[in-house]
Amino acid sequence: MNIALIAHDKKKNDLVQFATAYQAIFSKHTLFATGTTGLRISEATGLNITRYQSGPLGGDQQIGAMIARNKMDAVFFFRDPLTAQPHEPDVTALVRLCDVYSIPLATNMGTAELLIRGLELGLIEWRNIIKENGEIDGE
Numbered sequence: 001m002n003i004a005l006i007a008h009d010k011k012k013n014d015l016v017q018f019a020t021a022y023q024a025i026f027s028k029h030t031l032f033a034t035g036t037t038g039l040r041i042s043e044a045t046g047l048n049i050t051r052y053q054s055g056p057l058g059g060d061q062q063i064g065a066m067i068a069r070n071k072m073d074a075v076f077f078f079r080d081p082l083t084a085q086p087h088e089p090d091v092t093a094l095v096r097l098c099d100v101y102s103i104p105l106a107t108n109m110g111t112a113e114l115l116i117r118g119l120e121l122g123l124i125e126w127r128n129i130i131k132e133n134g135e136i137d138g139e
């Protein structure tokens with residue numbers, strides 16, 4: 001599965017810890033991240049991660065574009081609800097696209113625990129059916 005990892009600055013330590021704890025599961029998937037988040041996680045874990053732009057420079061939109069192209073299967077996006085983001089419209093757009101395409105999205109550690117365990121159990125295999133049917137693929 002293609003999985004996106006994103007965290008706002010005050011949540012980066014949490015996501016690094018989370019990715020470290022579940023490294024064995026994440027390593028079985030294809031990982032993508034916004035710039036700084038991806039750097040932090042790859043440095044801490046050695047996981048192979050395709051890094052896009054930093055969030056404020058368009059990284060959220062790049063991951064959103066993957067969702068719109070039916071190329072993203074799950075998103076871990078540890079948002080900071082207590083700090084204003086200069087690219088708030090991009091953040092909202094990414095969350096919206098997850099809802100448009102029914103992409104599993106964990107915006108906090110509690111949901112992330114459930115999503116990662118679901119991934120481990122193969123509960124996301126339905127995404128393969130959607131991709132095989134090309135139901136959303138706009139290409």
Ligand SMILES: O=C(CO)COP(=O)(O)O
Binds near residue numbers: 006033035055
């Ligand atoms: O801002 C972000 C998500 O909205 C994350 O971007 P970075 O991973 O580059 O810090």
